[in-house]
Amino acid sequence: MTDTAIVFMILAMVIIWGGLLASVAFLIRRPELKVWPEDAPPED
Amino acid sequence: MGTPGSPVPAVETAGQPARQQWSGQFGFIISAIGSAVGLGNIWRFPGVAYENGGGAFLIPYIIALLTAGIPILFLDYAIGHRFRGGAPLALRRIKRWLESLGWFQVMICFFIGIYYAVILAWAASFFVFSFTQKWGDDTASFFLFDYLHLPDAPAGYSLQFVPGVLIPLVLIWVATIAVLAFGVAKGVERANIVFMPLLVVAFLVLVVRAVTLPGATDGLNALFTPDFSKLGSADVWIAAYSQIFFSLSIAFGIMITYASYRRRKANQTAPGLVVAFANSSFEILAGIGVFSIVGFMAHQQGTTVDQLSGLKGVSLAFITFPKVVSEMPQSWLFGALFFASLLMAGFTSLISILQVIMAGFQDKFGFSVRRSAIWVGGVMGLVSTLLFATVQGLNVLDAMDKWINEIGIVSSAIIMSVAVIWVCRRGRELSFHLSSLSTFKVKNVWLFLAGVLSPTMLVYMLVQVVISLIKEPYGGMPQWFLLIDGWGSIVLSIVGALVLTKLAWRRDPDRFEAWPLFAPNGK
Numbered sequence: 001m002t003d004t005a006i007v008f009m010i011l012a013m014v015i016i017w018g019g020l021l022a023s024v025a026f027l028i029r030r031p032e033l034k035v036w037p038e039d040a041p042p043e044d
Numbered sequence: 045m046g047t048p049g050s051p052v053p054a055v056e057t058a059g060q061p062a063r064q065q066w067s068g069q070f071g072f073i074i075s076a077i078g079s080a081v082g083l084g085n086i087w088r089f090p091g092v093a094y095e096n097g098g099g100a101f102l103i104p105y106i107i108a109l110l111t112a113g114i115p116i117l118f119l120d121y122a123i124g125h126r127f128r129g130g131a132p133l134a135l136r137r138i139k140r141w142l143e144s145l146g147w148f149q150v151m152i153c154f155f156i157g158i159y160y161a162v163i164l165a166w167a168a169s170f171f172v173f174s175f176t177q178k179w180g181d182d183t184a185s186f187f188l189f190d191y192l193h194l195p196d197a198p199a200g201y202s203l204q205f206v207p208g209v210l211i212p213l214v215l216i217w218v219a220t221i222a223v224l225a226f227g228v229a230k231g232v233e234r235a236n237i238v239f240m241p242l243l244v245v246a247f248l249v250l251v252v253r254a255v256t257l258p259g260a261t262d263g264l265n266a267l268f269t270p271d272f273s274k275l276g277s278a279d280v281w282i283a284a285y286s287q288i289f290f291s292l293s294i295a296f297g298i299m300i301t302y303a304s305y306r307r308r309k310a311n312q313t314a315p316g317l318v319v320a321f322a323n324s325s326f327e328i329l330a331g332i333g334v335f336s337i338v339g340f341m342a343h344q345q346g347t348t349v350d351q352l353s354g355l356k357g358v359s360l361a362f363i364t365f366p367k368v369v370s371e372m373p374q375s376w377l378f379g380a381l382f383f384a385s386l387l388m389a390g391f392t393s394l395i396s397i398l399q400v401i402m403a404g405f406q407d408k409f410g411f412s413v414r415r416s417a418i419w420v421g422g423v424m425g426l427v428s429t430l431l432f433a434t435v436q437g438l439n440v441l442d443a444m445d446k447w448i449n450e451i452g453i454v455s456s457a458i459i460m461s462v463a464v465i466w467v468c469r470r471g472r473e474l475s476f477h478l479s480s481l482s483t484f485k486v487k488n489v490w491l492f493l494a495g496v497l498s499p500t501m502l503v504y505m506l507v508q509v510v511i512s513l514i515k516e517p518y519g520g521m522p523q524w525f526l527l528i529d530g531w532g533s534i535v536l537s538i539v540g541a542l543v544l545t546k547l548a549w550r551r552d553p554d555r556f557e558a559w560p561l562f563a564p565n566g567k
Contacts, residue, residue, distance in 0.1 A: 001261045001264055001265050001268075002265055002269060004099070004268075004269055004270065005099065005264060005265045005267075005268040005269045006268075007099075008098070008099030008100075008102065008268040008269070008270055009099075009264060009267075009268040009332070011099075011102065012099075012102050012268070012328050012331075013328065015102070015106060016106075016321065016324045016325050016327075016328050017325050017328065019317075019321040019324070019325075020318070020321035020322055020324075020325045023314070023317035023318045023320075023321050024318055026314055026317070026483070026484065027311075027314045027315060027317075027318055027483075030311075030314065030483035030484075031069060031311065031314075031483075032069075032309070032310070032311050032483070033309075033311065033481065033482070033483060036309050036481075037480050037481075037559075037560035037561075039559070039560060039561055041308035041309060041559040041560075042308075042557045042559055
């Protein structure tokens, strides 16, 4: 592969797969709110 | 990620039956990813990226993901979750007249569902053919004439059935109805929990083998070498916004419906980011796999990638790919892996498309889960068979797909965004809803992206498409046929939406309380 193609392939992986890993990590750390709005939700 | 909980028991309150629910956050996320990751990720993205600047395409692609894909995805989530319904019910609860937009989205799903199923039937057939390479040396001739029995006559309609398509198509519909009849948690969610990991494993095996084939690096060079001169072209930006938009399953009811099955107290935006990035991650993986294989094909033929054709869509999957597979070592295995991947990716998307229609009928007419699965699946299966299991199926599919996607879905997105945010002035309420319940807060920037930038881009895309469709007949097909099959499917969607809106609700849809309470001039 050419150097330019390698750079762009790695960039794509870092941004998109990195974005996935970062968003999964964010969700694991903060899966839900700790404090919900005060009023109780109506039943569905 | 949140721990999957146990399914919430069905409790009837205030005369309304309890809404079905996902078993937990994980069930919702994997089902939403299953819906988003479909045929387009595998056969559309690699070709679109290659044609539109290669590595440089990543720039408009990522910008489109962040400025249109994720904002409209959040808009769908907010509408479905706050207003607790499938597309017609949720939109009606925003404003009575918006119910017809919801039914328009249901009609779009009807049309997509009937032709999407036939592609899965082809994939199922080719999965079986992989074991013997039944397609032989001339794969184009095999697919078009030996398998589909495409006539020499111009595009039209026919009642001459093709048994080789009819049988797998019936099986696909039976499997789809069976999954949907088990409901959201036990049917849709479980199907995704089974098929999504299998899809990732099958595709990873395929990609790992593909990148080690001779010539694979030539394919990757073609895909990732940037051509920055293309970034000045409006067409490249339209291609990026289109790819993101069509691939994320947004603005035609799926994500509204899926979000409505979440508990009231549920994180909205953070799971949305996971879904959006997972969808794009699969596209990058597909790009690497498909272009490694394309590079191998060029190597085998002693040519270069730019001399090859059929690198996108139906021809990539059913003509180009079988040809490459025949030249690969352990060809049966890689053929089977590829077509099994198409089948699994498509199946989890098909069930999400049908769930939109079922939710519409359950909400409005009080249909039970099983009744709606049998009726919706049965009627769609019948129409799908009559239109697409015939010798003209490919032409009917091609035109309908073009109009429903590029005019139907794009119009639906523009109307939804403008009507909800500008006409009904509910943007701040939806922004409040997302931020009040989510760990990732959205602010005014989301309102700008979902309410201004996205619809502006979409209007531009729509105008360009309409002009090109009027200027020259699509695919060289006869005008009368495009009028009926293409424009006709749009007109039928509108008429169907108006008729379904007029019918009476089984239960009062307006007995409902949005939560959390929104005080426009408050907090």
